Amino acid sequence: MLHYTPSTDLREAPTASGIGPKAGKPKLRVMLVQTQAENAGAQEISRLVGAGLAARGYEVANLFFFRRSASFDEPPNTFYCADSRPGNPLALLRMLWTLAGHIRTIRPDVVLTFQHFGNVIGGAVSSLVSRAPVIANQVSSAMSMSWPVRVADIVMGSVGFFQCITLNSQAMEREYARYPAPYRARMKHVPHGFDDKSHGLSKEEARRQFKLPPDHVLLGCAARLHPHKQLDAAIRLLANEPSWQLALAGQGADEPRLRALADQLKVSGRLHFIGEIPPRQMADFLACLDVFVFPTQAETFGLAAVEAASAGIPCVVNDLPVLREVLSFEGKPTAIFVDASDQAAFSAAVAKVLTDQTLRDALRQSAKGLRSRYSLDGMIEEYVQILDAAVTRGAQ
Template structure:
C-alpha cells in the first residue's frame, strides 16, 4: 500500500454502472457531497470524482467532476473490449488515491480497472441484492475478494452482512458494516399543491412509490391492487425497463387511467412527490437496504412494504416496526394492509411518529464519517489491505444503528 507523501487533495473516484437516480447513485451522491472539500483526521481535503460506465439518463450531466465511459451500454464483444480499455484509461487519467466501487458490476469491473490504472486503494460496496447478481458475477466477486482486489468491502445492513458469512474467512475479514445515511425528504407543502406539481389528481386516495421500474421491484403488485380497489390511484416516480409491462398490465386490468408514471426525478423533487401521497408502497422482492422506503417513512408517509427480513430490519425503531408488512405477491394481503393505512388512523399516526425517528438511526453525517475513517486508515497504513486490521471493526460500525 502506498502512503501519500504530498499535501494535495485526496482524490476519490466513485465508480458505478449507469447514471440514473436510483438508490446506489443517491448514496454515492450523498457521500460525494459529504466528503468534498473537507479536511479530516490530518488528511488534506477530498476531491471527489464520479465515473459511470454509461449515461442512462441526464441526471448527472450538470455535476462537477463527472465522467462517462460510454453514452450507452456496450453492445457486442468488440464494444465491450473497447469499454474496458476506455475504463482503465479514464481511471488512469483521473489518478485517484482511493477508488470506491458500487453495485456488483461496478465492483467486478471497476476494481480490476482501478488496479491496472495504478490506484492504491479500492473500497468495494455491496449495494446489490443477491437476487440481482448472476452466479457468474458472484463467482468473480468472490475471486476478487480472495485475491485482494478489494481492500475493504462495505455492506449496508445486518441482513446483507449475513449473506456473506458463508464466504471464506479471507473474504469475510474485509467486510465492514456501514449503514446507509439519507437526507430528510420532508417538505412543508400541502397535499393538493404537491399533487398539482406532478399533474396528479386531487381529492382521491393516492398510494405511490419511488423505484427503478424493474421486475424485481414487483411494482405490478401495486398495479394489481388498483383492480380490486376502484377508488385508489397509484403514482410511481422512476424509470426503467419494466415500464412497458406495467402499462400493459394496467391496460389489461382496466386501471390505466389510475396509474400515473411520473418518470425519473432529481433528489430535490422526491420530497415534494412524497408530500402528495396518502401511502407509500414498496413491494420489492430484493433489497440490501430499501432506501426509498426509509426516506418515505421519515418524511411522514405511512409505508406498506413487502415482507423481507432486510426491510423489517431497517424499518424498525427501538424494536418497533414503523411500517406495515405484507406478502406483496398476494394481492388480497397487500390490499388489506394498504386498507389499514386509510382505515386505522391511530395506527397510521403511530407509524408516522416512529418513522420520523429514522433520521437518528441512519445519519448522513455518520455514514460520511465512517467512510472518511476507512479512507484515512487505508491510506495511512500498509495494513489497510484488510478491513480487520486497518478499518473500524464490523461490530463498532454496527453499533451506530
C-alpha cells in the same frame, strides 16, 4: 468520452463534524466508480458519499461506465466512459479502454466502487492501471448476480483486490456469511445515511406540480421499473378499489409490461407513470402521497421506503427480513409489513393505514427516529475512517 458539469449544490453540502484531511496535508483524491448513471438508490448513496467527502476537503471525481438516464442529476466532476450500455464486444473494449484512461488521468489516491459490476470491472481495471486501494461498496444481493460475476467478486474479495468491502445491512452480512474467510475479514457494516425528504409543499401544491388528481386517494412508489420490484402487485391494488390511484416514479425496461397489465385490469386511467425524478424533487413527490407502497421482492436496504417513512408518509411494504431490520426504531416498526404477493392481504393493509388515524400517527412517531439511526454525517464519518486507513495502509 469526457464530460464534466460543475455544480455548487453538492460541493457546499453541510457537515456536522467537519472531519477530513488534516490541515497542511495534500487533499486526498477520491474516485467513485459506478456502473450506470441514473437516479436510483445506489447512485443516491454514491452522490451523498461524494458530497460529504467533498464538503470535508477531499477531491472527488465521479466515474460512470455509461449513462442510462437522460435526466440523471449528475454531481460535480462527473465523467462517462460511454454514451450508453455497450452492445457488442468492440464497444465494451472501448468502454474499458476509456475507463482505464480516466483512471490514469485522475490518478486517485483511493477508489470507491459501487454495485457488483462497478466492483468487479472497476476494481479490476483500477488495479491494473493504478496503485490506489479499492473500497468495494456491496449493495447487490449475491443471488442477484450471475454466476461469473459472483465468482469474480468472491475471488477478487478473497485475494485482496478490495482492501475493504462495505455492506449496508445486517441482512447482507448474514447472506455473505457463507463467503470465504478472507472475503469476510474485509467486510464492514456501514449503514446508509440519507437526505431528509420531509416536504414543504402542501399535498394540493405537490399534486399540481406532478399533474396528479387532487381529490383521490393516491398510493405511490419510487423504484426502478424492474420485475424484482414487483410493481404489478401495486397495480393490482387498483382493481378492487375504484377510489384509489397509483403514481410510480422511476424508469426501466418493465414499463411496457406494467402498462399492459393496467390495460388488462382496466385501471390505466388511474395509473400515473411519473418517470424518473431527480433527488431534489423526491420530497415533492412524497408530499403527493397518502400511502407509500413498496412490494419489492429483493432489497439490500430499501432506501426509498426509509426516505418515505422518515418524511412522514405511512408505508406498506413487502415482509422481507431486511425491511423489518431497517424500517424500525428502538424495536418499534416504522411501516406495515405484509406479503405483497397476497393481493387481499396487501389491499387490506393499505386500507387499514388509510382508515386508522391512530396507526398512522404511531408509524410517523416511530419513523422520526430513522433520521438519527441512519445519520448522513455518521455514514460519511465511517467512509472517512475507511478511506484514511486504506491510504495509510497502502503507504506502508
